[in-house]
Amino acid sequence: xLTPRTTLAxxxxxxxxxxxxxxxxxxxxxxxxxxxxxxxxxxxxxRTSVQHIDVERTATTPERFLxxxxxVSPFPVAESFPGLRRVLHDCLDGLSASGNRFVLTSRYxxxxxxxxxxxxxxxxxxxxxxxxxxxxLDILGPLTTxxxxxxxxxxxxxxxxYLARTVNALADGRPAYVRALADELATxxxxxxxxxxxxxxxxxxLLATDGRLAKLCSFCYELRLHRARGxxxxxxxxxxxxxxxxxxxxxxxxxxxxTPGSTKDYLSWLEDVDLVAARQKRYSFSDPMxxxxxxxxxxxxxxxDDDLAREVHRYALPRLPQPPEAPPARKEEPAFxxxxxxPSGIIEID
Numbered sequence: 001x002l003t004p005r006t007t008l009a010x011x012x013x014x015x016x017x018x019x020x021x022x023x024x025x026x027x028x029x030x031x032x033x034x035x036x037x038x039x040x041x042x043x044x045x046x047r048t049s050v051q052h053i054d055v056e057r058t059a060t061t062p063e064r065f066l067x068x069x070x071x072v073s074p075f076p077v078a079e080s081f082p083g084l085r086r087v088l089h090d091c092l093d094g095l096s097a098s099g100n101r102f103v104l105t106s107r108y109x110x111x112x113x114x115x116x117x118x119x120x121x122x123x124x125x126x127x128x129x130x131x132x133x134x135x136x137l138d139i140l141g142p143l144t145t146x147x148x149x150x151x152x153x154x155x156x157x158x159x160x161x162y163l164a165r166t167v168n169a170l171a172d173g174r175p176a177y178v179r180a181l182a183d184e185l186a187t188x189x190x191x192x193x194x195x196x197x198x199x200x201x202x203x204x205x206l207l208a209t210d211g212r213l214a215k216l217c218s219f220c221y222e223l224r225l226h227r228a229r230g231x232x233x234x235x236x237x238x239x240x241x242x243x244x245x246x247x248x249x250x251x252x253x254x255x256x257x258x259t260p261g262s263t264k265d266y267l268s269w270l271e272d273v274d275l276v277a278a279r280q281k282r283y284s285f286s287d288p289m290x291x292x293x294x295x296x297x298x299x300x301x302x303x304x305d306d307d308l309a310r311e312v313h314r315y316a317l318p319r320l321p322q323p324p325e326a327p328p329a330r331k332e333e334p335a336f337x338x339x340x341x342x343p344s345g346i347i348e349i350d
Contacts, residue, residue: 008129012041015124016101022121023095026105027112028128029274029287030220031176034105037128041103048074075100088115096120108227109274130173137164139175139182158324159197166199169319172288180212204312207292209302217293224273233258233266234275235298238285241276242294245284252283288315 015022026034035054042052051073055065070077095102096119104123106112116123131139140163167185171177181202189196206213221238225231233256240255241247247255253263267283270276277286285291292315296303303311 008037008126009040011126012037012103016103020122021101022124023102023104025112025116025123025125026103026128027109027125028105029107029109029174030223031174031216032107032128033131033175034107034128036175038103038105051075092116092119092123096122107274108272110272131168131171131175131178132173133161133164133168135175136168136171136178136182137161139178140164140167140185141182162321162324163197163199165321169321170199170203170316174287174289176216177213177289180206180216184212200312200316203316204308207296207312208308209297213289214293214297217290218297220287221275221290221293224275228269228273228275230266230269233262234270237263237266237270238275238294239298241283241285242291242298245291246282248282291315 012024012026015024026037028034038052042050053069066077092115095104109127113125116125137160140160167178167181171181181199184202184206185196185199188198188202203213205211207217208214225234228234236256237252240252249260249264249267252267253260256263256266258266267276267278271278274286275290276283285294292311295311296307
């Protein structure tokens with residue numbers, strides 16, 4: 001479970017309790033904590049008074065989707081959605097006209113913002129925030145094993161804070177990545193304590209072929225690509241940006257060996273599913289961890305240990321926070337050869 005994100009939960013609750021109620025729309029990428037927050041709200045409101053619906057799991061035809069939702073709904077249903085062309089617009093119009101209260105989320109930020117651009121002000125867009133250092137400290141928990149604190153685990157608050165800042169930086173503040181790193185570090189401590197604070201080694205293990213982050217990135221990568229158009233060309237662009245980020249449209253089209261016009265279309269489709277972002281007309285991955293995964297796993301053979309070490313260090317080193325400064329060395333008092341009484345400033349030398 002994530003730590004309670006009090007400010008965010010308060011904002012969502014305030015929107016629901018307003019008169020008339022607003023509809024919070026939580027926007028954030030894979031692993032940003034949207035589902036966890038919805039489940040926490042469901043438990044707070046009460047399971048008999050609220051229904052949690054994962055549209056992605058049940059989205060087929062409108063008729064089958066309606067049937068799947070109503071089959072498990074605790075509420076009476078009096079709506080249907082005939083036709084396909086305006087089904088999303090009709091759905092939003094139905095939600096905004098309803099007297100019920102809703103919280104919506106989407107992993108597709110660009111699409112959601114475009115859809116809501118001209119909608120009623122009842123919809124309140126809320127960006128999922130990155131975890132703070134304090135949140136990361138809470139998720140890391142006590143740096144101990146069942147047998148007690150191992151000698152290599154920092155109990156000093158300053159060193160624990162450094163570990164939290166390191167984990168937060170490597171995870172880009174994304175809750176799912178922070179949780180994976182925290183669990184891997186805990187596992188390393190349980191197996192003898194060696195390396196129990198080595199976040200870079202933990203990240204390397206998580207990005208190995210069968211690692212937890214490798215599987216999570218693979219899921220996010222394929223999911224977003226299948227929601228976009230031009231699958232093969234899009235993968236090629238992602239591989240180009242994995243080799244070098246911050247490229248312009250012209251530079252990408254030259255490497256892709258396609259016209260700037262078609263390359264612009266491909267890039268817009270990648271932006272549409274939030275795989276890439278453009279800043280000052282230069283394109284980069286929206287999720288830096290996904291770029292590491294592409295470099296490691298979008299290749300003819302699985303990465304070996306040397307590949308993992310190289311790519312993880314390349315990713316981690318620019319992100320590591322400055323280590324805590326060592327306390328200044330204590331000055332030793334001069335030794336005096338006089339016996340008894342305070343030092344007189346006279347040193348006897350034999």
